[in-house]
Every structure is written in C-alpha cells, then in structure tokens.
Amino acid sequence: MSLFELEWLGGEAEQVFRRHRGDRVDAFDWALDTTGVSDEDRDAQRITWTRSAHLEWCAAGAFATLQQAMLVARAPVDLIGMSGRFLADEMVHVELACRMAAAWGGGAPLEVDPAALGPRPDPTLDALPAACALAIRTSCVGETFSQPMLAHARSKATGLAHAVLDRIVRDETPHARLGWLLLDWAAPRLSAADRVRLAEEASDAIAALRDTDAPVDLRERVLLKRVVEPLRRRGIAVAA
Numbered sequence: 001m002s003l004f005e006l007e008w009l010g011g012e013a014e015q016v017f018r019r020h021r022g023d024r025v026d027a028f029d030w031a032l033d034t035t036g037v038s039d040e041d042r043d044a045q046r047i048t049w050t051r052s053a054h055l056e057w058c059a060a061g062a063f064a065t066l067q068q069a070m071l072v073a074r075a076p077v078d079l080i081g082m083s084g085r086f087l088a089d090e091m092v093h094v095e096l097a098c099r100m101a102a103a104w105g106g107g108a109p110l111e112v113d114p115a116a117l118g119p120r121p122d123p124t125l126d127a128l129p130a131a132c133a134l135a136i137r138t139s140c141v142g143e144t145f146s147q148p149m150l151a152h153a154r155s156k157a158t159g160l161a162h163a164v165l166d167r168i169v170r171d172e173t174p175h176a177r178l179g180w181l182l183l184d185w186a187a188p189r190l191s192a193a194d195r196v197r198l199a200e201e202a203s204d205a206i207a208a209l210r211d212t213d214a215p216v217d218l219r220e221r222v223l224l225k226r227v228v229e230p231l232r233r234r235g236i237a238v239a240a
C-alpha cells in the first residue's frame with residue numbers, strides 16, 4: 001500500500017495532452033469560494049474528490065487491461081482504435097478530480113494498492129471470452145452504470161462541480177458502447193459455456209455496484225434497463 005500521490009510533467013507532454021483534452025477545462029473558474037463552509041464539509045469534499053481521482057485512475061487501468069485483451073483476441077482494428085483515446089480521457093478525469101480536490105484545499109491522504117487497477121484477465125479462459133469478460137466488467141457494467149450516475153450527480157451540482165461533471169459525463173457514452181460493440185462482434189464465436197461464464201462475471205460486477213450509495217430506484221432501474229436486459233438480449237442470462 002502507498003499514498004495516492006500523482007505527478008505532472010508539463011512541457012511537451014502537457015502540450016500533447018492538452019490537444020486531446022481541450023482548453024475549456026482551463027477556462028473553468030477554479031477559484032472556489034468556500035467561505036461559510038465548515039471544516040468538516042470541506043474535508044468531506046477533499047476526500048470525495050481524491051477518491052474520485054483514484055477511481056478514474058483505476059478506470060484507465062481497466063481500459064489498458066481490456067485493450068491488451070482485445071489485441072490478444074484479435075478484436076476488430078477499428079474497435080481497438082476507438083478505445084485508444086479512452087486512457088487519455090480517463091487521465092482528463094483524473095486531472096479534473098485532482099483539481100477539484102485542490103480547489104477544496106488539497107488532496108486527502110489516501111492509501112491504495114498501486115497494482116490494484118481494476119479487473120484482471122481470467123487465465124482459465126480463452127482469449128475471446130477473456131476479453132468479453134473484461135469488457136462486461138469494465139464497459140457493459142462499470143461505464144454503462146456510471147454514465148447515468150454521473151449525470152444524476154451533475155443534475156444536483158452547481159457552478160464548478162457542474163462544469164467538471166459535465167465534462168466527465170461527455171466521455172462516458174463511448175466508454176460504455178465499447179463493451180456492447182465487442183459483445184456483438186464476438187457473439188457468433190461464443191459457446192454456451194462461455195455465455196454461462198460471462199453471466200457469472202456480470203452478476204458479480206453488478207453485485208459490487210449494489211454497495212454504492214446511489215439512490216436505490218435510480219440504481220435498480222439503470223441496472224435492469226441498461227445492463228441486465230441488454231445482456232439477456234445477447235444470450236447472457238444474468239440474474240437481476
């Protein structure tokens with residue numbers, strides 16, 4: 001375990017990254033007025049945004065693992081190419097969350113396992129079902145779920161937090177689509193046993209989301225309509 005601390009290189013790396021990120025982020029009003037906010041509430045914001053930065057960091061790790069698995073499984077060139085920018089997208093989200101923590105007074109100390117970066121490929125599976133299993137966890141469940149949850153958080157937010165959440169939400173639709181596109185391409189090549197295994201992966205990933213503090217009816221509606229039913233339509237008979 002080690003403290004979650006991040007570095008920024010600047011110069012050439014920043015220039016290339018900024019071309020991907022766009023300049024709108026720098027135009028946000030980052031000087032947050034926190035007068036009248038209690039120390040407790042300020043610390044709660046610092047903790048929330050530091051945790052968000054770490055979750056975004058792990059999302060980048062999950063996509064890196066999924067990309068590797070799609071390469072091994074010889075997924076279509078354009079589909080892998082589509083996912084290429086996702087790492088940079090997630091680094092934008094890391095940057096935004098870090099800047100929000102800084103605006104609230106600085107990142108909170110957070111101990112993390114640096115090697116724990118989201119799902120790992122299952123070595124007992126062949127390349128294609130292994131890639132599909134990762135796609136289900138990361139994209140069909142994780143990103144598909146987080147998009148409406150972030151949109152909900154945005155609807156409650158104002159000012160800087162609204163601008164930041166709005167910037168993040170925009171990237172999540174293609175992040176969620178990737179998994180569904182991979183499943184549709186892979187469908188004719190998956191065996192009945194693969195589908196059973198994928199349903200188990202999905203159930204497991206869905207169960208983990210039930211620990212989140214999202215409003216229960218929104219959470220259950222999103223899981224049923226956007227995750228469970230689309231998986232069932234693809235022959236992956238996940239339990240609700």
Ligand SMILES: [Fe+2]
Nearest residue numbers: 056059090093
């Ligand atoms: Fe993200």
Ligand SMILES: [Fe+2]
Nearest residue numbers: 059143172175
């Ligand atoms: Fe994402």
